[in-house]
Amino acid sequence: MLNDLSLVEARDGLRRRDFTAIELTDAHLAAVAALNPRLNAFITVSAKAARAQAAEADARLAAGEDRPLLGLPLAIKDLFCTEGVRTTAGSRILEPFVPAYESTVTANLLRDGAVFLGKANLDEFAMGSSNMTSAFGPVQNPWTRADGAALVPGGSSGGSCAAVAARMALGATATDTGGSIRQPASFCGIVGMKPTYGRCSRWGIVAFASSLDQAGPVARTVEDCAVLLGSMARFDPKDSTSADRPVPDFAAACRRGVQGLRIGVPREYRNDNMPAEIEALWQQGLAWLRDAGAEIVDVSLPHTKYGLATYYIVAPAEASSNLARYDGVRFGRRVDGNDLLEMYERTRAEGFGAEVRRRIMIGTYVLSAGYYDAYYLRAQKVRALILRDFTDAYAQVDALLTPTTPSAAFAQGEKMDDPVAMYLNDIFTVPANMAGVPGLSVPAGLNGQGLPLGLQVLGRPFDEETVFAVGAVLERAAAFHHLPAIRAGVPA
Amino acid sequence: MSLDPATVRRIARLARIHVEDAEAAQLAGELNGILAWIEQLNEVDVEGIDPLTGAAQMAMRLRPDVVTDGGIPELVLGNAPDRAGAFYSVPKVVE
Numbered sequence: 001m002l003n004d005l006s007l008v009e010a011r012d013g014l015r016r017r018d019f020t021a022i023e024l025t026d027a028h029l030a031a032v033a034a035l036n037p038r039l040n041a042f043i044t045v046s047a048k049a050a051r052a053q054a055a056e057a058d059a060r061l062a063a064g065e066d067r068p069l070l071g072l073p074l075a076i077k078d079l080f081c082t083e084g085v086r087t088t089a090g091s092r093i094l095e096p097f098v099p100a101y102e103s104t105v106t107a108n109l110l111r112d113g114a115v116f117l118g119k120a121n122l123d124e125f126a127m128g129s130s131n132m133t134s135a136f137g138p139v140q141n142p143w144t145r146a147d148g149a150a151l152v153p154g155g156s157s158g159g160s161c162a163a164v165a166a167r168m169a170l171g172a173t174a175t176d177t178g179g180s181i182r183q184p185a186s187f188c189g190i191v192g193m194k195p196t197y198g199r200c201s202r203w204g205i206v207a208f209a210s211s212l213d214q215a216g217p218v219a220r221t222v223e224d225c226a227v228l229l230g231s232m233a234r235f236d237p238k239d240s241t242s243a244d245r246p247v248p249d250f251a252a253a254c255r256r257g258v259q260g261l262r263i264g265v266p267r268e269y270r271n272d273n274m275p276a277e278i279e280a281l282w283q284q285g286l287a288w289l290r291d292a293g294a295e296i297v298d299v300s301l302p303h304t305k306y307g308l309a310t311y312y313i314v315a316p317a318e319a320s321s322n323l324a325r326y327d328g329v330r331f332g333r334r335v336d337g338n339d340l341l342e343m344y345e346r347t348r349a350e351g352f353g354a355e356v357r358r359r360i361m362i363g364t365y366v367l368s369a370g371y372y373d374a375y376y377l378r379a380q381k382v383r384a385l386i387l388r389d390f391t392d393a394y395a396q397v398d399a400l401l402t403p404t405t406p407s408a409a410f411a412q413g414e415k416m417d418d419p420v421a422m423y424l425n426d427i428f429t430v431p432a433n434m435a436g437v438p439g440l441s442v443p444a445g446l447n448g449q450g451l452p453l454g455l456q457v458l459g460r461p462f463d464e465e466t467v468f469a470v471g472a473v474l475e476r477a478a479a480f481h482h483l484p485a486i487r488a489g490v491p492a
Numbered sequence: 493m494s495l496d497p498a499t500v501r502r503i504a505r506l507a508r509i510h511v512e513d514a515e516a517a518q519l520a521g522e523l524n525g526i527l528a529w530i531e532q533l534n535e536v537d538v539e540g541i542d543p544l545t546g547a548a549q550m551a552m553r554l555r556p557d558v559v560t561d562g563g564i565p566e567l568v569l570g571n572a573p574d575r576a577g578a579f580y581s582v583p584k585v586v587e
Contacts, residue, residue, distance in 0.1 A: 096571070096573075098570070098571065100564075100568075100570055100571075197546075198547075198548050198550070211547055211548075237553075237555065240552060240553060241548040241550075243548075243550070244553075303536070305532075306532065306533055309529060309530045309532050309533050310533065312526060312529075313533075327508070328573055329572075329573070329580050329582055330572060330580060331571035332571070332573070333573070334573035334574065336583070337583065338583070339583055340582055340583050340585050341508070342510075342583075343582065343583050345504075345505075345508050345509060345510035348507075348508055348509045348510070349509050349510035349511070352509070357509055358519070358522060358523065360507050360509065361500070361503050361504060361509065361519070361523060362523060362526055362527075364503050364506050364507040365495070365503050365523070368503070368506060375530070377543055378534075378536075378538060379533060380544055380545060381536075381538035381541040381543050381544075382533055382536050383543070384541050384542060384543060384544035385536065385538070385541060387547075418525065419525065420525060420526060420529045433547070434547070435547065436546075436547025
């Protein structure tokens with residue numbers, strides 16, 4: 001069925017006129033209609049607009065036009081502003097917000113002919129690792145385990161990853177501030193790419209922590225991610241941290257192989273609490289790369305263990321500043337008060353969920369007079385050491401291989417009592433955000449409960465090509481063809 | 493460092509988030525848990541290290557100081573929760 005095609009296969013099928021863009025979009029809209037009531041992967045479905053975009057794609061295809069994503073249906077994380085389509089960031093405070101403009105990344109996708117099925121669910125303001133903090137309800141992972149408990153898809157890009165895994169979309173946009181592309185991709189058995197900081201414009205993406213936020217694609221194959229990133233990435237003068245450098249042919253890089261590459265194994269990623277099956281999968285991944293001609297090298301990233309604590313100062317500090325704009329005056333929800341201050345305080349108390357309020361308050365505290373040096377300035381110095389670790393490692397190796405997450409998907413409601421327990425999900429993904437380096441998660445195997453586990457490839461800044469090359473070799477070797485129980489075409 | 497409920501209320505005021513008195517104690521516990529975990533950074537030797545403010549390894553670009561946008565008041569005001577003509581409307585600030 002059409003939903004089982006990869007993005008590249010669907011593109012080639014459209015070019016051959018094996019099927020039309022309308023048929024392709026309708027197949028995915030039908031899957032959304034059938035599965036979304038259960039999975040809650042979409043907050044907003046824009047079926048009518050999607051069919052109009054597909055009809056236009058068919059007209060362009062008939063006219064012999066060719067664009068990289070012409071007629072391909074995608075899900076858009078509801079953190080990207082979409083002109084005329086409600087953009088909530090998973091928050092009550094933005095529930096009524098309809099942007100008058102299009103984010104640069106989604107504008108680039110539309111330029112290349114993509115069809116937007118709707119806006120994907122996420123943790124509120126992308127703050128979370130489970131999708132449990134969305135004001136629009138949790139997302140269910142399409143993968144299931146024997147005890148029948150509903151599992152989380154990971155987060156914050158949980159709706160994007162669930163939609164792609166369940167074959168409701170060929171691919172999706174996502175964002176990654178501390179692991180929000182790679183962790184849910186790993187939990188949902190798909191591929192997720194966080195490019196180098198600066199590769200994709202942040203303009204029009206609801207800001208969380210601006211020095212860490214980076215957009216990227218999720219899809220079912222490494223090459224699909226490469227094609228999507230090729231469209232998403234472009235220099236944008238409207239983002240002062242956008243990188244003014246050419247966008248390489250990422251898809252071509254997927255065919256490079258790893259012959260002669262040096263792959264680093266950071267010894268600090270190994271700890272006593274790591275489940276044996278994750279350790280075994282990591283060793284298997286290294287063996288696959290060695291068999292394909294890579295040299296495996298032991299390296300040290302000595303400040304790895306401080307990555308998360310650093311993150312939980314830097315990210316809330318930036319968030320407390322970024323989220324100051326939600327004051328009930330210019331957009332979003334307002335709760336009235338007797339005076340201006342009371343209006344601000346009630347609007348923000350009712351508009352933000354518990355985790356967002358917590359992070360704003362931590363951020364406010366670490367930036368407040370008397371504590372700035374002890375917390376924020378110290379964290380920025382540790383961040384410099386984390387970057388130095390990567391710089392030193394990349395003097396010896398071309399890329400690093402690690403597990404993506406310390407566990408497989410857990411059940412909805414687990415890890416909810418202790419914020420720090422939830423934060424530990426991102427222990428392997430956060431350092432890449434601190435240093436701004438690219439990272440890819442590739443599904444590599446199943447755990448004992450039949451749930452997917454991912455391996456993470458980290459690369460040098462702006463060397464996504466090597467990351468894709470390594471990822472493609474892992475993908476071929478792993479031959480991960482397992483399917484989630486809940487997916488398009490399977491009766492509920 | 494440990495936060496008491498009074499400090500939590502002070503932070504909440506700075507953050508412009510209303511906190512009920514009953515919530516302050518629970519929030520203090522949650523925030524103290526996070527802060528205690530963050531304390532581990534004190535064991536890192538950061539002597540002589542320059543702080544890293546961002547992940548972009550590049551100099552800030554300059555752009556000409558010119559108007560690049562504007563003249564779209566209806567679009568700008570389109571999401572306002574309350575407005576009066578071409579203005580945002582808020583509760584009275586001055587008596």
